Amino acid sequence: MARGANRISILQSAGYVGGQKHGLWDFIYTTSTTKDPLYNIGDVVVIPSRGIFVYSKSADACISGQGAEFTYTGYIPYTEFTVTADVGDRSVTVPAATHAALATDELRNGFIWIYDGSTNNVQFRQILGNDSAAANAAFVVYLDGPLTEAVTTSSACEVCQNPYAALRTGTSASLPKAGVPTVKVTAANVYFWCQVGRLPSYAWLAPQYTIIDKQIGACWRHDGTLDTVGNGVDGENDYVSTQYAGHTIAGNYEGIGPLFQLA
């Protein structure tokens, strides 16, 4: 795998109706235990008048007529930096922490949260690639944009792979649903395409303690943080609006992030 930005392909762009006798997108109906060299997990294909599809990998079997859920919980939990970085730097060294051996660019299309340790001015970046590392060792990740604030030893980070790396048929009301597989997936570690309702729009937003367990959808609080939909529609709650903010994709108040899909 090579380092690079998340790819979005728009097939038949401008929505022209083609005269083909067969589709140009047979590949979205395929599964394979080998990664397609053209796509990385999290890459998106848009087919006008057909749908939006995300390149995914299974954590278990996926039934094609039921929603697949995100099972991913993160790669590196909250860990303080030991190597500093300057404003303008496009890479950071993720400190040593418990993790499996890491292949080069395995975290491509993943995310890193960089917390300054004292304020909520979080630097949230997509990962373009990473250096390989032995299990539990520190490693460098390359960012989709420069740091706008310095990283100090008071700063900390959380890291996750793209969450489409671990989907399975829905089994839990506490796990967010990703979309629907285009075809049956019979086992774990199979690459396939998952149809989604909208383009991914990943974000970081401060969660209140209520954003956990089955509270996956969220409404905006008065201060721009996230609270539950239940509190949003409760006329007795003085702080939470009825405006839907989006939903959690991975993590929660107590875990990483959360990684959040903006509505």
Add this chain to the structure above:
Amino acid sequence: MAKEEKDKKVVAPTKVDNSLNFNNPEDVKKFYEMKKKKAKK
């Protein structure tokens, strides 16, 4: 409830709210401390 009473309620909430105030560095620190503790588990 009369409209004036409703407006008053929005301006001066009476319910106890245990949520974190992310504009307050003390509350943000509490959030980070919680994350650190959970990460060590």
